[in-house]
Amino acid sequence: MAKVRIILWALVAVVALAATGLYAYTTTRPTQTTTLGEGDYDLVTADGQPFTRENFNGHPTALFFGFTHCPDVCPTTLADIANWYEKLGPEAKDLQAVFITVDPERDTPQIMGDYVSWTNHVTGVTGSRAEIDKALKAWGVFTEKVPLEDGDYTMNHTASVFLINRQGGFEGTIAFREDTDTALAKLKKLING
Structure with a gap:
């Protein structure tokens, strides 16, 4: 019986040490979101x-990568974004x-410019391959060129919309085809910051 107690207390000690170590690791390690979007890229x-990283400062922003x-x-x-603006109305004036x-x-x-012109709200941005690659890396965006038979x-590519606060910091995402009410709630929170 004494051996069983010793083994049980040893197990309790091991679990306690593991829990303490896990807590220390998760509270002291830097999170990826603290640097998401950081980087130098010169686009147009x-x-x-x-258009540089500085363009995100001062306004809440919905950022999307595509082609x-x-x-x-x-x-x-783009249709979802136009719909969000319509539903937000005057609340979206700074977005x-x-x-x-x-x-x-x-x-x-x-x-x-031609591609986004119908939305009345979206700014189209491009640049050299090297500068676009810098932006993709800064935002952790996945891309893959896929040859077609013709x-x-x-x-x-990554299909999420990145939400950026007025200070240029990453706040979260809106998933592709996310429920409109959920997306609007996220945007209102972003706008009211």
Whole structure:
């Protein structure tokens, strides 16, 4: 009986040490979101204005990565963004929406401008391949060029909308086709910051 007690107390001590170690690890390690979006990249808007990390400061922002040849995710997300603006009404006056291409080889400033013009709210952004790659890395965006049978290609990419606060910090995401009421609640929280 004494041996069983010793073994049980030893197990309790091991579990307590493991729990203490896990707590210390999770409370002292840096989180990925503390650096998400950090980095230097020099891009250009559809109307030819410079666009850098600094453009996120001062306004709550909905940021989306995609491309103009996208068959479904990008046009659907742009339609969702237009719908959010409509439903938010005057509450959205300070909200900026930014669409950065993952396919700068085809998405010139003019093409980006034409693609987003119908929304009246979204700023199209492009740049050189090297600068786009810097932005993709800064935001942890997945992209993959996929060849098509006809010799053309498409792009697989992260489909979430990133939410950025007035100080330029990452606040969360809106998932592709997320429930409208849930998305609006996230945007209102972002706007009211």
